[in-house]
Amino acid sequence: MFYEIEIKSHIRVPPTLFNEDTNKSILSQLNDQFENYISKELGIVIAVSEIVNIGDGVIIPGDGAAYYGTTFKLLTFKPELHEVVLGTISDITDFGAFVNIGPIEGMVHISQTMDDYVNFSKSNVLTGKESKRTLKIKDQCRARIIAISYKSLHDPKIGLTMRQHLLGNINYIEKELKKQKKK
DSSP, X not given: OEEEEEEEEXXXXXXXXXXXXXXXXXXXXXXHHHTTOEETTTEEEEEEEEEEEEEEEEEOXXXXXXXXXXXXXXXXXXXXXXXXXXXXXXXEETTEEEEEOSSSEEEEEXXXXXXXXXXXXXXXXXXXXXXXOEEOTTOEEEXXXXXXXXXXXXXXXXXXXXXXXXXXXXXXXXXXXXXHHHO
């Protein structure tokens, strides 16, 4: 789920940025601080969307930098259990598929790709034995998040499933919905 979160913090502006506009200096420091930032509480920070308020600066003796009490907004993506996400298959291996769901990739184990026995071909295609449905790189898919791990904050893991009604390859979902409308 995408969120816009308002945060209050003291932002350090080094003396080298004193000659710049305060808003630009603080935005630069915020971007440096939150670029590629991942936490269990915030999720994955995508961008600093707005600086709401900047208080008076305070210079701390011995440091030389100015600290500004700042209120700002972050745009974040925080995956949630059971959330349905739309993504594109970025890689297929013999054990499953990797799905790009925006700022992160999730993994669908081969047993969770479809309700069928699934074969892996050397041309990186997963094929259902009875249904003949396929999953290839660049296919658009809908999946549900079934596991989230922040064990390594620099590389969180997202587990996905496509073994439920209206999940999987978008092309097959659309065909299924057209069949239901005709009935």
